[in-house]
Amino acid sequence: MSTFADPSTFPSVFDAPATFADLGLPAPLVRELDREGITTPFEIQAATVPDALAGRDVLGRGQTGSGKTLAFGLPLLTRLSQGERARSRHPRALILVPTRELAMQVADALRPLGRAVGVFLTTAVGGVPYDRQIDSLRRGVEIMVATPGRLKDLIERGSCSLDDIAITVLDEADQMADMGFLPEVTELLDKTPKVGQRMLFSATLDGDVDALVKRFMTDPVTHSTAPPVATVTTMDHHLLLIPPHDKLAVTAAIAARDGRTIMFARTQMGVDRLVGQLAAVGVRAGALHGGKTQRARTRTLAEFREGRVNVLVATDVAARGIHVDGVSLVVHIDPPKDSKDYLHRAGRTARAGESGAVATLVLPKQRKSTLAMLQRAGVDPAQTRVRPGDAALAELTGAREPSGVPVVDEPTPPPAKRVPPRPHGHRPPRAPHHGAPRRRGDHEGFRGKDRSGRG
Known part of the structure; x- marks a missing residue:
């Protein structure tokens, strides 16, 4: 039945x-x-x-x-x-x-x-x-x-x-x-x-x-309900053409914007390096990739979702796993390897009818291959040459000059040492006499078989 x-x-x-x-x-x-x-x-x-x-x-x-x-x-x-x-x-x-x-x-x-x-x-x-x-x-x-x-x-x-x-x-x-x-x-x-x-x-x-x-x-x-191409009408796509030596400065300016931002890098090392570089110029960002412990990943996502951190830097492991409303900008720091990855990354914004933008940072040697990939994704992006401080960069992404004051995270205090409860009637052993054999456990202050005081 x-x-x-x-x-x-x-x-x-x-x-x-x-x-x-x-x-x-x-x-x-x-x-x-x-x-x-x-x-x-x-x-x-x-x-x-x-x-x-x-x-x-x-x-x-x-x-x-x-x-x-x-x-x-x-x-x-x-x-x-x-x-x-x-x-x-x-x-x-x-x-x-x-x-x-x-x-x-x-x-x-x-x-x-x-x-x-x-x-x-x-x-x-x-x-x-x-x-x-x-x-x-x-x-x-x-x-x-x-x-x-x-x-x-x-x-x-x-x-x-x-x-x-x-x-x-x-x-x-x-x-x-x-x-x-x-x-x-x-x-x-x-x-x-x-x-x-x-x-x-x-x-x-x-x-x-x-x-x-x-x-x-x-x-x-x-x-x-949707073909496997970018047809979301509330999502704008931008190709930002930048000189190689300006990439970090442009990235930092975008990261300093108001609003919730997700940035995608190709490798775990690239994610960690970028988070450190952003912290050095005054932008607090969270790192999310498969090399982090589950506790660290959960904490980072919670901080991003709750607004304590406005920038999340991630690898593609997070492209499908991040479902956070209110992400107004997705930035491809490294262009994705194929159209499917582009769409999955881009899908972190313009969710549930909200508007959003997707920006891809492209170096001169990457332009041809990136445009071909975007064509396969059904995306016809606006192409703009930008430099740090350009009005066009600010208009398209909300970029602004970082504070320049390095972000210093307060160290997490070590957990208080837990002292096992002393059993009722238990008295600590006396110190052994000089030359007398020490009993097992005496140096820990307990006579029992374990160190918990339970005997």
């Missing part, structure tokens, strides 16, 4: 819903969405939610920032919350994503909605202690948001099983293919029941994901 509500009770895609209630979502979900200021479905949500609620396999393509997370998250939460509840402590739904940042943001978006309908989720990502994730699984969760590598590790440790998965979602599937995750994704999908529902969402649905679609999806319905 199915553990989900009868799909026939959900509306048809042709009903043209104007609100989330019209889509057939339960009242608690609609109320929570309204509380968060989300009242009208985006195009991808209105198109895909009815089919997903009906239990169909779904292929969804939409430009980044178009609302794909709720497009799969809302029907997933609805189906899990209605009908007979499974008694298993294993997860019943799996959301696979390519990066830790994206996993955290998907979980942050769905967690309050899940609480509204009594559905609980956890994450399984690298860079986080295993114990915390294993403990969540032991307590029982219904949704697992995971990166392929960490989920595979948990399964091999015997801490997680996919035997009860009824709904599987692949988010940013083409990026998983680009990052070489297809073998792991295939192995994980093979561990889920063949009768389960599967949804695949991505900015593009090209040949890279055909193998997954053909092997794991059954008669999927496809909803495409």
